[in-house]
Amino acid sequence: MELINQIISSVNSFFWDFALLILLCGTGVFFTIRLKFVQIRKLGQGFKSVFGGFSLKGKAAGKDGMSSFQSLATAVAAQVGTGNLAGAATAIISGGPGAIFWMWISAFFGMATIFAEAVLGQKFKKTVNGEVTGGPVYYITSAFKGKFGKVLAGVFAVLLIFALGFIGNMVQSNSISDAFSTAFHIPPYVTGIVVALLVGIIFFGGVKRIAAVTEKIVPVMAFLYIIGAVIVIAFNYQHIGGAFKSIFVCAFAPSSVFGGVAGVTVQKAVRFGIARGLFSNEAGMGSTPHAHAIAKVKHPCEQGFVAMIGLFIDTFVILTLTALVILTSNLNLADYAGKGIALTQDAFGNLFGQVGYMFIAVCLLFFAFSTIIGWFFFGQTNIKYLFGQKGVKVYTLLVIVFVFIGSTLKVDLVWSLSDLFNGMMVIPNLLALLALSGVVAKLEKSYLPGPPKEKRKGKKKVSSK
Template sequence: MGTFSEFLGWLSSMLWGAPVLILVFSVGLLYAIKTKFLQIRYFKHIMKNTLGEIFTKKGVGEHGTLTPFQAVSTALSGCVGTANISGVATAIFVGGPGAVFWMWVISIFGMLTKCVEVTLAQYYRVQGEDGVYYGGPMYYIEKGLGKKWKPLAVLFSLTIVFGGLGTAAFVQPYAMSSAINSAFHVPTWVTVTLAAVICGIVLIGGVQGIGKFCEKLTPLMCVLYVVAGIGVLLFNFRNIPAAFGMIFTYAFKPFAAVGGLAGSTMALAVRQGAARGTFSNEAGLGSSAITHATAKTPHPFKEGMYGSLEVFIDTLVVCTITALIILSSNVEIWQSGLKDVQLTQAAFSNVYGSFGSAIVTICLMLFAFSTMVGWEMNYESAFFYIFPKKTKAVKFLLRIIWIIPGFFTLGKTPELIWTIVDVVSGLWCIPNAIALLLLSGVFMTIFKDYKAKYIDKTKGIDESIEI
């Protein structure tokens, strides 16, 4: 098999070839057919009852650990990360402009897939002895499919524990340190060390501490990046139609080698778009559902709609802005052969000068750090599903372990980093997707209950199914 990196490359290609792509798409297609594309037909309702209420106390239930805003902020902090800046750039570098189209496709279906995940996580959640609510795929696999499926639930939890250490705890410090080193020439070890220390301090507060931290940081970092990105797009306004043209054209035909780009096939565009899009918004992976299971909500589907909102913000807004910024920039920039965060920095710098690189660096630092913090909740919840005994000593040890992987990224190449991401995200996607395919009947029952009480209004809105 050759070197270890070659083995990882082979495994990544296997996972994000036909097996996982077909599985993820099958889940989205199944629910799209059964709900008649709920995410599109009820888009206005979803936005009104999530984004329209996110800063109010409306729609907050009595039982739970985090408020809906804290839950969506924490989940978004885990989604809106390096994939939105460097991941999109990597997708274009490897898969060509057409990769963006397939990122959109997987995200449209992903809006519904994540809604299903979050709804089921709320429906099957449990309250631990420590008073914290726990849920996610491991719980809806065991409780929804039965005890005989527990090995699949354990497998999912193991992939989250090791996958979290391999993505959020490993990739995010790498992204921060490499970006800051490129922009400000700060040694990578300094950034990794500071990130570990600050993350450790935040984690002392547990689930509620993470929620309070993320509800302050996540909106700030999203607004900062979107506003700065819109400024670049306004400057490159005349090139945007051509950028869209390339996205649609090369989604269905090979992208020839040009400039510093090696060129790509349609199959590579599909794989890159699907992999980067799925890793970015986490739809189909089940990881965000773990965070949403802690939220206070009057109905499981109510929280499920926040899952749809996340995918919309993460991929259809933030990732799209990054893609258009790159493709609407000078040809000399996006065809230069630059990759990873350096490509996005170059596109920003073309408009803002040297300040552009600083903007991207600051945003990426915030994105990466928020993911590093927010994702720890998933990792800890998965561990305690396998080993239910929750002692202060064990929690402390888990949090110490969480801040270690970043130090192993020092000196690694971006290709190796993103290959590791593809491998671990592909592994935890499989058991979750199987559960989603088998629990479609349960979701439809929950959705019909919500529709009757909150949309059709045939019953009192204060009634709710037992959760």
């Protein structure tokens, strides 16, 4: 078992530390150039779309899809998980404060990638058995016709179901049980039963209940964590300047601050910053398009702009706040090798004492619980693609069982398999994105916000579609 785990870990290192970094970042740079820096030009449009449609109680979702905000909430529910609490900490421990700078860089280019994913999800969504559905499997089969496209879509669907629906959700439920065992001394199996029952109630409520829960829990959890983080940073205000200085200096010359002690190099800062950033925001992984595809919008680009804001919130707001909490708390990073979440907990505990540990436990509950919901939904879409409606009940019951097992059992092999499947499902998604880049560019060029406008010559109306 140990040998298998070592082999898979070696494969993961190649995937996440080399191959996927090049593929994911390269795709982001490509779309940034081809779409003429859409993440800058349309950032304001994205914020307007998100907060213009903000609601804790929107119209009920159904077979015709969700509102744009509900789709964003479902996507962000999946993006903002335990990685936002442990990811930034792990990046700092392994790559120094400079890793945060490279995390920002990967997120910047990732915004163009996630825009393309959302646009293609909208463009190629289908109505199956009277229900609107969409995701990478549909634009993969459109990008590659014939048997090859169907096989590639099938491979993606299977990988996502295992990576997120089963194994990934075990990881999330384990994070919840660990946090509550540490903060409240609650036995893991008790936490597992409660979480499994709660997610079961939501799962069996279908897309209507999933949308209703995520549109409430996502804004609340983000607000709760942001307030807590801002309080810690405010109390440590004298270290804010030093924190930003360490981020920028260590991005290019880590030895001048931490390298001589912790062995941090520029290569490590780049590697861990980009890898943790991409793993957290999921740009290019093919997960979030499932939610964005079923948004009820007039033009595919409208949801693309919204998707960019989801990534912005994940990385530039929540991950950055976590990094600043850690860096302003003046903790000795060398003491936390391999203990990402412990670093975040101690950073809050420094100010709030035991309450700080309880606060992180509650935040982990929100973050991981919402991710379970989002990942279940993504897996369910692919179950329907492979097996039809008849496979949904079996899938739902299996996910509930995996959630419970994950809360009570921690096996390194399971975690390594989760990383492996996550990495493998990126490849068919990126191939389709690049093959359909011309479609994305054409749609972005055709988008005109507001009512149709008249051309100066010929007085012809140009549709916003």
